[in-house]
Amino acid sequence: MDCGLTAFLTEEEALAYQTRLWQLLARQAERYTMGKSTSLRRETAQALLTSICLSLEAYFREQGLPPNTLMRSDPEMLLRAAEGTVRRQVKRSQLLYCRACRCVLQEENLSLRETLGSIAAFFRAYDPRFFAGELPCDIDYQLCRPVDESLQGVWYLRAWLEQLVTEDAFLSCFDPAAVRQLLAAVCPEGHRELLVNLYEPVAAGALGLTLTEGPLDGLSQTRRGWAQLTALLETPDLEKRRWTLEQAGKRLARRLELGQQGTACLLEYARDLLPRIGAVLESGTDWQALFPILE
Amino acid sequence: MDRELAAIPRHEDTARALEDINRRTAPMGLRLTKEECLTLAERREQALADTGRVEFGGGILPALAEAMADSPYLDPADWAETLMEGQLLFYQWKAETGDRVPDRAVLAFLRKAFDYARGAIACLEGFSLKELRERMGDRPWTVD
Numbered sequence: 001m002d003c004g005l006t007a008f009l010t011e012e013e014a015l016a017y018q019t020r021l022w023q024l025l026a027r028q029a030e031r032y033t034m035g036k037s038t039s040l041r042r043e044t045a046q047a048l049l050t051s052i053c054l055s056l057e058a059y060f061r062e063q064g065l066p067p068n069t070l071m072r073s074d075p076e077m078l079l080r081a082a083e084g085t086v087r088r089q090v091k092r093s094q095l096l097y098c099r100a101c102r103c104v105l106q107e108e109n110l111s112l113r114e115t116l117g118s119i120a121a122f123f124r125a126y127d128p129r130f131f132a133g134e135l136p137c138d139i140d141y142q143l144c145r146p147v148d149e150s151l152q153g154v155w156y157l158r159a160w161l162e163q164l165v166t167e168d169a170f171l172s173c174f175d176p177a178a179v180r181q182l183l184a185a186v187c188p189e190g191h192r193e194l195l196v197n198l199y200e201p202v203a204a205g206a207l208g209l210t211l212t213e214g215p216l217d218g219l220s221q222t223r224r225g226w227a228q229l230t231a232l233l234e235t236p237d238l239e240k241r242r243w244t245l246e247q248a249g250k251r252l253a254r255r256l257e258l259g260q261q262g263t264a265c266l267l268e269y270a271r272d273l274l275p276r277i278g279a280v281l282e283s284g285t286d287w288q289a290l291f292p293i294l295e
Numbered sequence: 296m297d298r299e300l301a302a303i304p305r306h307e308d309t310a311r312a313l314e315d316i317n318r319r320t321a322p323m324g325l326r327l328t329k330e331e332c333l334t335l336a337e338r339r340e341q342a343l344a345d346t347g348r349v350e351f352g353g354g355i356l357p358a359l360a361e362a363m364a365d366s367p368y369l370d371p372a373d374w375a376e377t378l379m380e381g382q383l384l385f386y387q388w389k390a391e392t393g394d395r396v397p398d399r400a401v402l403a404f405l406r407k408a409f410d411y412a413r414g415a416i417a418c419l420e421g422f423s424l425k426e427l428r429e430r431m432g433d434r435p436w437t438v439d
Contacts, residue, residue: 037394037398039349039354
């Protein structure tokens with residue numbers, strides 16, 4: 001695994017860099033075993049090394065330092081400072097977690113509730129000193145935009161929580177009763193127990209209503225709206241269809257006063273809808289699964 | 296930043312550790328030849344790889360030598376072989392304890408087992424640490 005930092009170093013510098021890392025690993029291993037063991041399980045040593053690298057990378061990023069700082073400064077001091085960076089990430093994640101626990105619709109989905117419960121355990125079990133790359137919790141709830149899988153430890157958790165809060169901020173723009181009704185309509189098998197994302201059906205419904213200029217309050221389409229959607233989207237020109245959806249996304253984001261992240265998420269989701277819209281158009285324009293009419 | 300473990304252990308660390316052993320045990324008539332040192336270093340790497348472990352610095356060899364050197368059952372002619380077998384047993388037992396037992400305790404038991412086997416260290420190989428401790432009536436470690 002190479003994060004690319006050493007790509008800017010000469011061969012000689014890269015070797016010196018590895019030697020420094022190796023010294024740090026030996027020191028961390030000694031700390032971890034409290035000097036009582038000269039050897040470690042390979043997995044433990046690997047986790048310690050990953051933790052060192054992630055912490056240093058985060059510290060260099062935060063301080064705007066080049067990777068060869070490790071050769072120019074005391075590595076022990078750098079690692080201690082980097083631990084501080086990781087702890088700050090944990091603090092920020094805790095704040096985000098407090099916000100996430102106030103998600104308006106968490107009672108609507110079991111996996112979301114269980115995931116939030118499990119994240120509470122993360123803050124008790126996470127070890128920023130030795131295992132910054134570990135994620136001691138179970139994250140099952142599916143977000144609309146998956147978090148970058150290359151992220152690890154608290155960085156993954158923070159990105160996950162940020163996305164959850166973004167999705168929740170969007171959901172909180174709508175009447176919870178209407179959201180529940182819409183979720184029940186698009187997921188008749190039971191959105192409460194299944195591993196479904198709550199944002200997607202609501203975003204689709206709201207985008208549909210924006211396209212047909214219908215009222216967002218009840219999140220319900222009409223027969224007339226469906227006919228309008230077919231007329232708007234039936235073009236064979238896929239670029240035009242994409243443009244239509246993106247414009248609807250931008251209008252909806254402005255109307256709901258979404259922030260930058262919320263707008264980006266909505267626009268990406270609008271683009272993701274294209275294949276599903278194409279499938280509906282090919283199979284006979286039954287929009288109920290995407291833009292439902294609520295009874 | 297390369298996050299993969301590589302080049303473990305380092306040969307110069309092992310070489311330094313073995314020189315140190317020679318310096319300390321020579322007065323007791325225990326000396327490793329250059330060839331034996333080389334074999335010990337290779338076996339160390341092999342033992343670590345076989346037991347899925349990583350070790351830093353000179354490793355366990357100096358402490359192992361110190362633990363075994365004054366055994367009445369040690370034949371100076373088998374010194375290198377004792378260290379080779381001893382380090383393999385040590386890493387196996389460390390792996391078996393799941394890292395919960397300090398080196399010192401494992402080494403103390405290794406020495407006890409060596410004496411129990413009257414220096415026939417190869418005889419210990421067929422046993423797990425648990426079996427051997429039961430057989431020897433050893434008091435359980437508090438971490439067990």
